[in-house]
Amino acid sequence: MTPILECNGLTKAFGHKKALSDVNLKIDHGQIVGLLGPNGSGKTTLIKLANALLTPSAGEIRISGMTPGLSTKKIISYLPERNYLNDWMRVHDIIGLFSDFYEDFKPEKAYDMLKRLDISASDRLKTLSKGTKEKVQLVLVMSREAELYLLDEPIGGVDPAARDYILETIISNYNPEATVIISTHLISDIEKVLDYVVFINEGRVVLSSSVDDIREQGKSVDGLFREVFRC
């Protein structure tokens, strides 16, 4: 089976600064993957390349064998690191927008999750707190039936209780054929749900391994991360 995401010699430079250099990576279907690295290590750059928001300076990135573009956007559900929703809209307006926009969007799923999170669909985004807006965005992203979910820092801005609910949402909406890639530096919170981790530092992949292999050596992912990235 073609990997859902594949990078060969992938390099991205901004002027003289290399955000990613010579990244080689293969991610298969049906996994929850942690993309872990300190601030400024290149996590967001990689995710943006996968979403065709940036183009490689050298090398290639393929999504299910395809170059990122219109056809890959149909199968990727992307949670950007910042809020992009229009403040004047109400939550149900956005759900309508997403239903029009994406064939695989399931509004009933979205309403169901909003209810559990106690978010009223008639609220205007303007009136929601930063954490609640993040939850709305995640609900929208997880209500699609995509093949690849790219979640850039999905748990950074929410409290620990909501964090647990979000992880539960990711687990319970997860279809075994799909792959979820979560970028974060809050490792101990999510390591229980990960199959596989990719450590990235200064634009290079420094480790990619299954979580069980790491624990087989008597280490936690969090512990290994602290070891690899000791300042």
Place this chain on the structure above:
Amino acid sequence: MPWDLKPDRPIYTQLVEHIELMILSGVYPPGSKLPSVRDLAKEASVNPNTMQRALSKLEEDGLVITHRTSGRSITEDSEMIKKAKTRIAREQVLEFLEKMQKLGFDQKEILSIITGMIEEVRG
């Protein structure tokens, strides 16, 4: 029974041990149905793939049986359950003995501590 998962051991082995314990202690009695992979994964807040792997291991060991159409259930073979119980008991005792040896107790002393404590508990 809370799913208390340690960060430095493979998750699936811990899931196997936990479900084993639930079976042997009667939370899931012999012949009863096991919840779905998805529900169990949610309960333990782990990845469904990992739960699937744990259940496959339990199946291999014979404690859990998969039916083609109606999910999974616990074995009705009481011999099998007895064997699993004995195995876990032996593991526990072995661990205990190793610790006691590290503390410098010999066999006789260990036995007398155990007998003494059993009587104490019995009151």
